[in-house]
Amino acid sequence: MASTHFRSRIFITRLGVYILAIFWLLIALYPFVFLVQNSFKRLMEFFTGNVWKLPEVFSLVNYIEVWTSNFPRFLFNSAFVVSISLALLLLAGSSAAYGLSRLKFRFRKVFYYLFVGGMTIPVHITLIPVYIITRRIGLYDSLWALIGPYIAFNMPITVFILVSFMGGIPKSLEEAAYIDGSTKWQNFRHIVLPISRPAMTAVGIYNSVILWNDFIFPLVLISARTKRPLTLALWNFQGEFGSDVPTIMAALILSVIPLLIFYAVTRERLIEGLVAGAIKG
Amino acid sequence: MKKRSEFLSAFLFVLPALLVYLFYFIIPIPTSAYYSLFNWNGISPDMEYLGFKNWIALFNDPVFWKSFINNITLVIASILIQLPLALLLALLVSSRLKGNKLFKLLYFVPMMLSAVAIGMTWNFIYEPNYGLLNSLLSGVGLESLTRGWLGDPNLALGAVIVAICWQYIPFYMVIFTAALAGIPGEIMDAAHIDGASKVQSFFLITVPLLSNTIKMASVLSLTGSLKYFALIFVMTQGGPNHASELMATYMYKQAFTSFRMGYGSTVAVFIFLISFLLTVIVLRFGRRTALANG
Numbered sequence: 038m039a040s041t042h043f044r045s046r047i048f049i050t051r052l053g054v055y056i057l058a059i060f061w062l063l064i065a066l067y068p069f070v071f072l073v074q075n076s077f078k079r080l081m082e083f084f085t086g087n088v089w090k091l092p093e094v095f096s097l098v099n100y101i102e103v104w105t106s107n108f109p110r111f112l113f114n115s116a117f118v119v120s121i122s123l124a125l126l127l128l129a130g131s132s133a134a135y136g137l138s139r140l141k142f143r144f145r146k147v148f149y150y151l152f153v154g155g156m157t158i159p160v161h162i163t164l165i166p167v168y169i170i171t172r173r174i175g176l177y178d179s180l181w182a183l184i185g186p187y188i189a190f191n192m193p194i195t196v197f198i199l200v201s202f203m204g205g206i207p208k209s210l211e212e213a214a215y216i217d218g219s220t221k222w223q224n225f226r227h228i229v230l231p232i233s234r235p236a237m238t239a240v241g242i243y244n245s246v247i248l249w250n251d252f253i254f255p256l257v258l259i260s261a262r263t264k265r266p267l268t269l270a271l272w273n274f275q276g277e278f279g280s281d282v283p284t285i286m287a288a289l290i291l292s293v294i295p296l297l298i299f300y301a302v303t304r305e306r307l308i309e310g311l312v313a314g315a316i317k318g
Numbered sequence: 319m320k321k322r323s324e325f326l327s328a329f330l331f332v333l334p335a336l337l338v339y340l341f342y343f344i345i346p347i348p349t350s351a352y353y354s355l356f357n358w359n360g361i362s363p364d365m366e367y368l369g370f371k372n373w374i375a376l377f378n379d380p381v382f383w384k385s386f387i388n389n390i391t392l393v394i395a396s397i398l399i400q401l402p403l404a405l406l407l408a409l410l411v412s413s414r415l416k417g418n419k420l421f422k423l424l425y426f427v428p429m430m431l432s433a434v435a436i437g438m439t440w441n442f443i444y445e446p447n448y449g450l451l452n453s454l455l456s457g458v459g460l461e462s463l464t465r466g467w468l469g470d471p472n473l474a475l476g477a478v479i480v481a482i483c484w485q486y487i488p489f490y491m492v493i494f495t496a497a498l499a500g501i502p503g504e505i506m507d508a509a510h511i512d513g514a515s516k517v518q519s520f521f522l523i524t525v526p527l528l529s530n531t532i533k534m535a536s537v538l539s540l541t542g543s544l545k546y547f548a549l550i551f552v553m554t555q556g557g558p559n560h561a562s563e564l565m566a567t568y569m570y571k572q573a574f575t576s577f578r579m580g581y582g583s584t585v586a587v588f589i590f591l592i593s594f595l596l597t598v599i600v601l602r603f604g605r606r607t608a609l610a611n612g
Contacts, residue, residue: 058410058421064484065425068439071450088453129335136331143325148332155343157597159545161566162590165353165573165583166346169360189342192335221327250432252548257574268434272552275438286442293435300430308426312492315538 069290076100076286083283099287106277108291110263111270115295118180118266119248122187126195126244127237129188134199135225139211149200155193160253168257182258183266187251191244194314202236203229242307243314249296267292347590353583360579372584382585385556385563388475392482392564393543397536399483404490404535405528409520411491412498422495429488437552440481444468444553468554471561478550478562485549486542490535497531498524537600544593565589 075083076099078092086093136142137149167186168177176182210232211224219227230237255269265273274288300307354373357366376382411422428436443450446466455464467477501524509519525532547566550556556563556571565585573582 088448133332133335136328140328142328159593162350162586163346165579166349186342188338192339252434268432272434289438293431
């Protein structure tokens with residue numbers, strides 16, 4: 038008797054846990070289901086019908102409309118800016134981290150704190166000067182305008198994570214190579230950098246998500262329609278399609294697909310990367 | 319001589335990163351402070367020197383104080399709503415629930431999407447005519463509660479805070495999940511043997527053991543909330559009538575909508591100073607508690 042009572046209590050707790058878990062799942066994901074189901078509706082059906090219903094016909098018109106409104110261009114712009122910024126950021130960041138963690142020179146600590154101190158500084162303090170500088174050097178309204186700020190703003194966290202990783206690599210690995218006549222650059226390229234691959238991957242994942250999602254720099258530095266990265270383009274779709282709500286929903290769905298694919302590939306590594314980056318930053 | 323060449327060869331590794339960083343990040347900080355002394359539209363060659371007039375105007379600007387108070391409200395509400403719910407979810411995904419890994423992965427989706435996408439999604443939730451929330455309310459017979467959530471000055475800030483919480487709860491959930499995994503199972507077993515109920519052991523053992531994580535999460539929430547911009551900008555642009563204005567949206571609008579670059583810089587420098595002050599206080603406080611804990 039006592040044991041069946043105990044078992045039924047466990048059963049009820051289990052059931053409660055499941056109900057809670059599914060309840061939050063609905064809160065977290067139902068808004069997207071809502072968007073998807075309505076994005077397939079024709080405009081008339083959307084405004085006259087019930088938003089909870091599935092579309093009568095799954096129409097692709099809205100998606101075609103978004104795709105032919107320069108969507109591939111916006112996708113390309115984002116990919117272009119993110120990949121170039123990321124490559125330069127990792128190159129300059131890993132080289133700086135090597136210097137700061139494995140070479141001894143004057144003011145090394147000063148440089149280190151200069152970089153790391155940037156993690157606590159809000160981006161807004163720099164927006165107006167960056168806008169003015171970008172105009173002066175003639176990069177305003179060009180995709181290249183975004184690359185400099187992107188490298189600079191993600192340098193602190195990149196340097197911080199890479200320095201702490203590279204600092205833990207045993208000195209003896211490099212000493213043997215120095216005796217064989219290898220230079221600092223060769224040691225960096227052929228010994229430290231290959232060992233640092235896990236840290237580079239983590240920083241790379243973190244930075245790609247942050248850069249891909251950035252909105253404030255394009256908002257301030259880009260104005261021409263064809264130069265917009267995806268976030269800025271998405272925001273502008275709201276005005277461009279006006280009351281054509283299902284089309285805006287289609288644009289929203291299309292714009293989140295690349296990140297969802299990236300997430301499906303990286304899964305836990307993306308979670309860990311984002312959380313680690315934010316905690317340290 | 320050798321020392322100098324040592325310095326140079328090492329310095330070359332740091333130089334490229336340093337140049338970009340100084341140019342786009344460090345030098346703009348004093349430059350902003352300098353601009354805050356002028357009346358300037360950012361484009362015309364004549365800048366009118368004002369001394370500290372922008373600063374005096376800032377302290378007498380009711381809209382600025384409104385945005386400051388909204389920022390503080392945001393901090394407090396974020397901590398009080400996000401952390402308990404995140405802890406609850408962390409307990410869920412840490413329990414022996416079937417498919418808990420999948421739940422964790424799916425819960426995390428809102429956190430990695432852009433603030434623009436999240437803001438637009440919530441615009442569709444709050445939309446008065448066909449929005450998800452109002453349709454849900456009238457669907458269950460609560461038509462009387464339906465309203466234009468973002469258009470009502472009394473509700474706009476709260477509505478935006480809900481959206482922010484929705485996005486950030488999974489982030490704190492992951493932090494708490496990691497911390498929960500660090501609690502040794504023996505402690506829980508011992509408590510169970512001593513007759514502690516699940517609820518007792520949660521409040522008497524789990525929460526105290528998580529106190530450092532809770533502190534860290536509060537600090538992240540605090541410093542993060544001063545930087546909120548995109549989500550609010552996309553949802554309400556700070557409106558209606560500044561009801562959901564934050565310091566960052568106010569700064570943006572002053573500088574890039576009204577082209578008052580001098581005054582915008584003043585707001586920006588204020589955000590910088592307050593963040594700096596809070597960071598210093600938090601670090602001091604953190605060190606003291608670290609010492610107190612041994």
